[in-house]
Amino acid sequence: MRPLLLPSSAALLLLLTACGTQNSGSSGGDSASACRTVAPGDPSGAEQDGVRIIGPTGAGCQDVAYEVTNRQREPFTFTITFDDRADTGAVIANGRETVASVPAGRTVRRTLTRSDGGADQVAISKVRSVPADEAPSEGGACPASGVRVYADEGDAAMGLRVVGLHLENCGTGATYRLDGYPRLQLLDEDHEPVDGVRILRGGAAIASGTGQDEPPRALVLRPGERARTGLVWRNTTGAGDPVNAPYVRIRAKPGAAPVTVVPELDLGTTGQLGVGAWQREDAASGPAAGSDRPVSPPSPSSVRP
Incomplete structure (x- = not known):
């Protein structure tokens, strides 16, 4: 049986309300450098089970950059549930992101795209991970097992x-x-x-x-x-x-x-x-x-x- 080596912590909050300092003249691409004036909530607890919110990104700061670190000894597939929250802490909506086949000991960066501009806060509410070769498959390519x-x-x-x-x-x-x-x-x-x-x-x-x-x-x-x-x-x-x-x-x-x-x-x-x-x-x-x-x-x- 594979030992789990990932730490556990409370849900992570990323405040997205101060993006007015973004440089409106920046063109396309990742504008994270302008968005980093936004405080990422509680920096001391900015990780849950190998997933870490980095900060707002994209034109308008509506998207969220995050990292996934696999501390296991084989590739794992991660499923992360993100909550959109109001200033009051009430959950407005949530969604799942799947990051497939993260190599052992590696960190990958991904972006949570929020086309509607999102809410005031984003929280990682749950992280689940399974060995990549045991990941369930509802669609896509047929597994090697057939x-x-x-x-x-x-x-x-x-x-x-x-x-x-x-x-x-x-x-x-x-x-x-x-x-x-x-x-x-x-x-x-x-x-x-x-x-x-x-x-x-x-x-x-x-x-x-x-x-x-x-x-x-x-x-x-x-x-x-x-x-x-x-x-x-x-x-x-x-x-x-x-x-x-x-x-x-x-x-x-x-x-x-x-x-x-x-x-x-x-x-x-x-x-x-x-x-x-x-x-x-x-x-x-x-x-x-x-x-x-x-x-x-x-x-x-x-x-x-």
């Missing part, structure tokens, strides 16, 4: 959470076979394994009506075909310490290459997570695309990595 795996935004109501997992055979020739449940490993913010959580087969183990209770089936996915499953949990908190596991390392089947998704599991003190069996995503493709025959579920009630 299989694309990612999590959706999920749904939450009355303390019940459901997050969908999706798999696509994005290769050009070979079929991809699935039979049963994905293998899961829960990881904490330090990318360390989370122990003491039972991973149960089927959504009914957590709540009824989640859509994760179909029996396991043997699937054969041709190129372009998809499968889906889902994670189900409650964030109920009782006696004991609540468990949070931002990351889940997924193997679609035994021997498959791992993919690490970020469903932000807030398991409370329940100690349980339900997972559904893989099902064909496009029902219209029907049995002609594969056997889709039911298989007998194994006798243990929990799925291990």
